[in-house]
Amino acid sequence: MFTIIVTPRFCDTDLLGHVNNTALPAWFEQARLPFFTLFCADVATASRSNFPLVLAHLDIDFRHEIRLGTDVEVRTLVSRLGTSSFTVHQEAWQSGELCAEGNVVLVHFDHVQRESRPLPPPLRARLEAWMTTAPITP
Amino acid sequence: MFTIIVTPRFCDTDLLGHVNNTALPAWFEQARLPFFTLFCADVATASRSNFPLVLAHLDIDFRHEIRLGTDVEVRTLVSRLGTSSFTVHQEAWQSGELCAEGNVVLVHFDHVQRESRPLPPPLRARLEAWMTTAPITP
Amino acid sequence: MFTIIVTPRFCDTDLLGHVNNTALPAWFEQARLPFFTLFCADVATASRSNFPLVLAHLDIDFRHEIRLGTDVEVRTLVSRLGTSSFTVHQEAWQSGELCAEGNVVLVHFDHVQRESRPLPPPLRARLEAWMTTAPITP
Amino acid sequence: MFTIIVTPRFCDTDLLGHVNNTALPAWFEQARLPFFTLFCADVATASRSNFPLVLAHLDIDFRHEIRLGTDVEVRTLVSRLGTSSFTVHQEAWQSGELCAEGNVVLVHFDHVQRESRPLPPPLRARLEAWMTTAPITP
Numbered sequence: 358m359f360t361i362i363v364t365p366r367f368c369d370t371d372l373l374g375h376v377n378n379t380a381l382p383a384w385f386e387q388a389r390l391p392f393f394t395l396f397c398a399d400v401a402t403a404s405r406s407n408f409p410l411v412l413a414h415l416d417i418d419f420r421h422e423i424r425l426g427t428d429v430e431v432r433t434l435v436s437r438l439g440t441s442s443f444t445v446h447q448e449a450w451q452s453g454e455l456c457a458e459g460n461v462v463l464v465h466f467d468h469v470q471r472e473s474r475p476l477p478p479p480l481r482a483r484l485e486a487w488m489t490t491a492p493i494t495p
Numbered sequence: 496m497f498t499i500i501v502t503p504r505f506c507d508t509d510l511l512g513h514v515n516n517t518a519l520p521a522w523f524e525q526a527r528l529p530f531f532t533l534f535c536a537d538v539a540t541a542s543r544s545n546f547p548l549v550l551a552h553l554d555i556d557f558r559h560e561i562r563l564g565t566d567v568e569v570r571t572l573v574s575r576l577g578t579s580s581f582t583v584h585q586e587a588w589q590s591g592e593l594c595a596e597g598n599v600v601l602v603h604f605d606h607v608q609r610e611s612r613p614l615p616p617p618l619r620a621r622l623e624a625w626m627t628t629a630p631i632t633p
Numbered sequence: 634m635f636t637i638i639v640t641p642r643f644c645d646t647d648l649l650g651h652v653n654n655t656a657l658p659a660w661f662e663q664a665r666l667p668f669f670t671l672f673c674a675d676v677a678t679a680s681r682s683n684f685p686l687v688l689a690h691l692d693i694d695f696r697h698e699i700r701l702g703t704d705v706e707v708r709t710l711v712s713r714l715g716t717s718s719f720t721v722h723q724e725a726w727q728s729g730e731l732c733a734e735g736n737v738v739l740v741h742f743d744h745v746q747r748e749s750r751p752l753p754p755p756l757r758a759r760l761e762a763w764m765t766t767a768p769i770t771p
Numbered sequence: 772m773f774t775i776i777v778t779p780r781f782c783d784t785d786l787l788g789h790v791n792n793t794a795l796p797a798w799f800e801q802a803r804l805p806f807f808t809l810f811c812a813d814v815a816t817a818s819r820s821n822f823p824l825v826l827a828h829l830d831i832d833f834r835h836e837i838r839l840g841t842d843v844e845v846r847t848l849v850s851r852l853g854t855s856s857f858t859v860h861q862e863a864w865q866s867g868e869l870c871a872e873g874n875v876v877l878v879h880f881d882h883v884q885r886e887s888r889p890l891p892p893p894l895r896a897r898l899e900a901w902m903t904t905a906p907i908t909p
Contacts (some may be wrong), residue, residue: 364775366801368655370648372541372701373606374818378550379524379644379789382517387780393839400840402790403510404680413515416554424815425648468511504663506793508786510839512680517782525642531701538702542650542745563669563786564676623905648817649882650905654826655796662793679786688792744787 359433359495361388376423385447388431391495411466417459441473478489496572497633499526514561523585526569529633549604555597573625579603579611634710635771637664652699663722664707687742693735696722711763717749772848773909775802790837799861802845803904825880831873849901855887856880
């Protein structure tokens with residue numbers, strides 16, 4: 358499990374005075390940056406031809422509201438490893454409280470051929486190391 | 496089922512050249528505007544004290560990429576009606592193709608007391624009318 | 634001058650109960666879609682190599698707050714035509730009130746060579762036709 | 772001048788492969804969080820009645836594109852102090868390059884009476900201390 362700190366933005370709030378639900382998918386995506394650099398050697402020049410990853414599913418359960426003014430800890434781990442896809446579990450904690458948790462399914466994907474691809478052994482090994490609930494640096 | 500048209504924005508795209516997954520929760524939320532006006536007489540001045548709705552869950556399955564330049568039809572219906580919560584099913588169609596579909600669970604909620612509230616009969620009746628798959632105007 | 638209608642989204646609001654300033658650049662960008670299709674024959678497959686436009690400047694003055702629940706009219710016209718760049722003026726109106734107005738400078742630009750390019754006569758002619766304050770269809 | 776680090780998000784990029792212009796207003800707003808806590812004792816419960824600040828203007832000049840994969844340093848200082856308003860200058864630096872710079876005008880504002888208010892001396896003193904180009908902690 359690895360962790361990033363997200364500072365809620367003023368524009369993340371809505372008229373109910375708390376962080377809007379649409380902010381969470383962006384925060385969770387930011388926390389998945391290590392996956393992007395794992396699958397693409399140079400994300401600075403990433404494009405369809407060299408970024409072999411696609412998101413097939415996302416779900417989020419909202420447990421407690423998130424407010425402006427206190428940083429949020431986003432925790433990320435790999436929870437399932439399939440042949441060509443894997444599931445990432447993510448949690449958002451604020452002030453010691455689990456506020457939101459969710460999952461995405463990412464698929465190893467050739468955007469040009471529009472086909473999924475089996476995860477090659479070196480990538481599987483790296484993803485397997487990210488399945489731990491112990492704190493790690495990706 | 497009711498429908499809105501969403502024009503993909505340039506800023507909705509990402510470096511893969513298609514609409515990023517984080518745009519969909521915002522599009523689907525825009526399509527749920529009729530629920531907001533159903534639960535709050537004047538959304539222009541809505542705040543915690545008069546907007547008795549909270550989002551407890553969202554999930555989206557991404558079936559096909561969405562591109563810039565062609566409008567998207569977002570279809571919305573109520574798919575489950577519980578005691579104090581209900582589920583809304585939504586789909587995004589572009590060029591005759593189902594590109595994304597998902598669900599949110601909305602809870603009738605008192606933000607001040609921080610408690611859910613049973614759906615009163617008049618609201619239930621309105622929500623029940625929105626369970627149809629036939630095209631309606633909310 | 635051409636016009637689009639934007640429906641404010643729940644997630645566009647912030648804890649002050651009105652539309653947050655960061656929503657306006659996205660609304661104005663959506664209204665500039667005709668420029669994208671003018672400079673790029675097929676925006677659905679646009680990328681660095683075939684989308685010869687870059688934004689060099691944006692400014693917005695906020696005159697009046699924008700609230701949820703009432704559509705906004707975004708008006709767009711070309712206000713200056715230079716050798717390789719041009720200025721677009723935009724306004725957001727809600728309930729007959731000018732709420733925000735601003736400008737962007739767009740540059741005809743080769744992303745691969747990283748150089749600006751003179752606007753060719755056919756594009757100049759099209760942009761010149763969009764300088765009018767009379768209502769037009771782009 | 773005070774500094775925050777922003778990690779570009781995948782969803783901040785657009786089909787040109789770089790960070791879209793609409794991300795910058797949100798990054799700059801995040802960097803202005805110290806102003807919000809200066810004007811509002813408890814931003815976690817901020818609302819119209821206790822958040823006496825409004826944004827009247829924003830401008831940004833885009834000097835160089837920003838790419839995914841390298842953190843961005845956002846620098847912020849007060850550049851003008853008026854009777855009831857002040858100007859904040861902000862810059863985004865990536866890899867030693869000034870990529871974007873801009874200004875916002877913030878007004879000390881009573882949202883209920885819808886009137887600007889003179890900046891009281893204690894707030895003026897704090898804002899004056901933030902006019903320095905030397906690195907400070909706000």
